Amino acid sequence: MSRQLRPRIAPWGFLAPALALFVTFLLIPIGYAIYLSVVQLKVDGGAFGIRRKVFVGLDNYVATLTNPELLASLGRLAKFGLVSVPLTLGLALVFALLLDLPGIRFGRLSRTAIFLPYAVPGVVGALLWGFMYLPSTSPVNFALRTVGLPAVDFLGPGSIYGSLANIAIWGGVGFNMIVIYTALRSIPAEIYDAAHIDGATEWQVAWRIKIPLLTPALVLTLLFSLIATLQAYSEPTTLRSISSSISYSFFPLMKIYRDAFGTDDVSGAAAASVVMALGTLLISLVLLRLLQRRTFEDER
């Protein structure tokens, strides 16, 4: 081995572990999913023909994009996201601003309390809330009954979106609050001092200084929240066993799971997964592009 070669090899040597993991756990599975999405199991004739793998080109993608069930599930997801994303971010921002107020008491305790639900696994959280929603165990309905008011149906076809969003908000506020709060702490105190000397109230400081300077963190949390919404799965799946309002294909990922493991249509599920992944990527890119000028370029 000559000396000249060494510098060329060394970087690859350092990269190798990461590359190996990247290829094994990301590129190969994605490649396999794409392969699955262009084949299909089809019978070769007869009432009890054997299903065999055949190449079908983009048929699965056409079927996915024209599938009314998938479109309906995206519509339901949009309803859920319209409630959960703004509320999660709004509450996270409010909590972060409150915790950042000068002279705040029990700051550390409150921060932990707000963050704690994020540490609860999604399924456990959904189960906990599930029992809060069930008519026979719901403390809310118990209280309502006690004072003679009609019970609330948390699991009905209309209210289920709010109930699901509530679980997502409960679990998501803590994480987003920490991201925003950390960004707040990194704003130099001199700016606040200058504002206070100019006679600004805490309201004005929050509205005119903190929030504009927080924009990069807010964009980041918005992106995280949108992606988390597109991936919503465990909460509705857990609540499905107690609510008649949640169908097998309630959200897109639930439909994909059912297709792959319930009705043995792995190819259709693979195509839908690729579409979902591309859609997520597209939404992320568009969002970043739209907000780029207002946020990241200002910093330069």
Place this chain on the structure above:
Amino acid sequence: MKNAQRFRVAAVAAAAVATLGLSGCAGSSESADEGTSAGPVTLEYWSWATNVDQVVEGWNQEHPDIQVKVVEAAGADDMVAKLLASVRAGEGPDMAQAEFQKLPSLVVSDVALDLSTYADQFSGEYSKGTMSLVTVGDGVFAVPQDVAPMVFMYRRDLFEQYGLQVPTTWDEYAALAKQVKEVAPTAFLGGYPDDASTFAAYTQPLGATWWSTGGESWNVGIDGPESQRVAKFWQPLVEDGLVDTTHFFTPEWGTKMNDGTLLSWTVGTWGPGAAISVAPDTAGAWAIAPMPSWDGESQVGLMGGSSVMVTKNSDHPQEAVEFLTWLNTSSAGTAGMIEKGGLFPASTLGQEALAEQPVPEIVSGQDDFWEVALTAAKDTAPVTWGPNVQVAFDTWGDAIKQASAARTSYLDVLTATQDAVVADLEKSGFSVD
């Protein structure tokens, strides 16, 4: 369906604990070792049947050359997915339990082995109707294990208290549902069939054929006149609030079963065993009666039941069939499955042995329990399942709940289910008439 199976397993476990501690590993003399010159073989057997490992132990002691290893790979719902994945990967068990309605899909997925050449060993031990459940096309693809004919399970104590008569026809059932609302406004006679396995079992006595083959192609009759009649029967009961709409095996349903809100449950014969886990306070308060009839017909529908298939990956199908024949049709095997697993056996011999069994705890006051159950098992409607039953079951389950909430016609639910099944068949390359 999903939960039903899960609870059924749980309940059967409870029943098994109660009867644990006996069952001879009675020797089976007939099993010869013909053709096993290659020495001892080990067969892997995937099952969710309760305590099946204990029963298999008896076989293993008697048959050193054919050792069976029981693996609790999955419950009824996840079994198919796991089986498909492992067999396609070239692995997987020699034998696997499969619900009757899932068998055709396992056949077309090239997982189940055609056992026609071995079928003589066991086919005589079952009724014709039971054998038809494991016959797919021209082949026999599994050994039947347990069956579940429908029965009408009701709260005998509350029927007496409210002065109610057990309905023998569905018309009487509808009238009784109204009567219940008058004598006990918070109670319901029963629930409506919001899962397809119950609904299908209601249509079977009328002669509904959801799937049938005409030579090389499929006929789908899910929205046929029989199903429409059943749908039209239930819709007004639901709309008038005369039947409960809680999905079974949800926590709410369990509460209602336990506190006397629900007075009856029309269910497969596994129902009494399964109900005790959700309604422990009602032990001894229930009884079973024949399922109500539509027009006085004697046949009843089937809800659930399972078989054991041999996979195409098995190197020892002959030994596997020999074991399955012992497990499901010999007196030693069936006795073990009944006593340790609480099973309602599919074989004639197994069913005869039931009459000697203690009745399940929840119906402990009923002396003629086995008589009623066995009568139901004697005359079951013929059923043919198709290669995509899950599509029908999922579509029905989702659509009927939406229709009930939105108060749209159940006939549209049938149409939607029919369309989904036909579209799925065509997508898979089957021809549909």
